[in-house]
Amino acid sequence: MKFFATSTEFDYSWEEVSAANWQKYGPWNEKTPHVIAVDTLSRTVDPISGILRTERLITCKQSAPQWLNSFLGGQDTSMVYETSYVDPRNKKVTMCSTNMTFSNLLSVRETCVYSPASSNPLGRTKFEQHARITALCGGWQKVKNSIEEFTVERFKQNAVKGKEGFEMVLEMSRRVFAQERELRRLQEARI
Template identity: 30%
Template sequence: MVKFYQHTSSFEHAWDNVTYAFWLRYPNPFASHVIGCDVLDRSVDPVTGVLRTTRLILKQGVLPRWGRSLIKSPDAYIIEESEVNPKTHTMVTRTKNLNHVRVMQVEETQTFTIHPENPKWTQVKTEARIISELRWGMTGRVESFGINKFMDNSVKARKGMAHILERLRQNAAAAAAASAVAPLEA
């Protein structure tokens, strides 16, 4: 059995700002479980201009009491592959865990596009699959736990992005104010 999740959300920020914030989203107060994030590979296709990035993310999860006998360490290594197309204003990210895959595999795809109703906003479509290969009647329990945890974490991820976007807005406002004052001081 497989559990699916799908959600579409919006940020009242331009696509350029949201995709920029995506790269800056760790650390933030809503992602204390993220221990580290490293770029493994990054390239730009010379013909299409598409930026491709592969990152390795280390997260520390929380295990339910019944899951502690199945997984010795709650640390999870996540591979994230992304493509940013500046011409079509589309960013697609795909993530999946590299360890604990027999117990629970989490595969997530996010698509960032210009909002269809307001070109100054960004729409994000999130899709996920939670798959467990456990037997002994545990599959459904593990997948249900996984989908519930994923939904909770999705809310935190949106709050984290909103936090980073607000910080970017504040920094831009401060820089604009500083540049407006600088000529007067000269």
């Protein structure tokens, strides 16, 4: 079993980040081409807590090195099941995900949290990411270790690309939002 954890901050309000998060893997993000589809399976608002719960299916296509391919059976498409919880009262987004493919070989459980940064709660947002990676295949410990190490390394690389890509989405999202607001202001002024 191996753990991966990282945290960073974004120079945008929690509201902006939580909204842009739904577009994280859209066309504005040029850094994560390995995410090829994001589908929403269900979505509900809890009447008591006010928490928005969303189930999504994330489809990725990322090639693996030759040695790992023999274990994966040459399949390069993988699917991730994600449940997210947006608590608007406490300003917290929690996203929990687990791998659906290769689950007989590997268990990856990831949790990401977006919350207002303590340094500037109204203008900055903290992002925390934790993952637990366990190789499940029977046999050599050495093979399991290699699979876990490779997965942690891939996690690190994808986390860097994910942040860079999300920065692009946040910038575009702010620009488009400002344009829309300006357009609305002009339309209202005309009336």
